[in-house]
Amino acid sequence: MEPFDIEVPWSEIIGWRVECACGWRGTTWRREEAVNDDPDAEDVFPEHMLLPDGSTLEDAGEQEWSHHVRPLAATEDVRAAARTLGAAAAALDAAVMEARESDPPATWEQIGRAAGITRQSAHDRWAGKVEE
Numbered sequence: 590m591e592p593f594d595i596e597v598p599w600s601e602i603i604g605w606r607v608e609c610a611c612g613w614r615g616t617t618w619r620r621e622e623a624v625n626d627d628p629d630a631e632d633v634f635p636e637h638m639l640l641p642d643g644s645t646l647e648d649a650g651e652q653e654w655s656h657h658v659r660p661l662a663a664t665e666d667v668r669a670a671a672r673t674l675g676a677a678a679a680a681l682d683a684a685v686m687e688a689r690e691s692d693p694p695a696t697w698e699q700i701g702r703a704a705g706i707t708r709q710s711a712h713d714r715w716a717g718k719v720e721e
């Protein structure tokens with residue numbers, strides 16, 4: 590996150606806006622909307638530029654940015670659960686193949702019961718993968 594890491598001469602500043610690599614753009618604050626809390630400062634920093642509501646540009650930009658990326662953070666748990674589910678499915682496939690290759694092989698009835706599904710469902714799901 591580096592929304593304000595650009596140096597631009599004061600005379601060229603027309604406003605401020607936080608943008609994202611995905612194309613999202615936050616509110617554009619025009620230069621005349623913000624006042625420097627240190628009028629003698631030569632440089633303009635977002636943490637010193639006050640908006641009419643009293644917040645700084647830095648805080649306002651960070652708040653919008655956080656709101657924008659919050660859903661991405663929330664999907665981390667979904668991503669982790671999907672990974673776990675994929676690994677569990679692969680382990681289940683491997684266990685079924687092992688059971689079918691044992692001597693004597695487990696029946697589809699036994700495998701279905703162990704997996705909590707019917708004999709037919711077990712056969713439909715794994716027969717093509719195991720018996721080729």
Ligand SMILES: [Zn+2]
Binds near residue numbers: 611612657
């Ligand atoms: Zn984005």
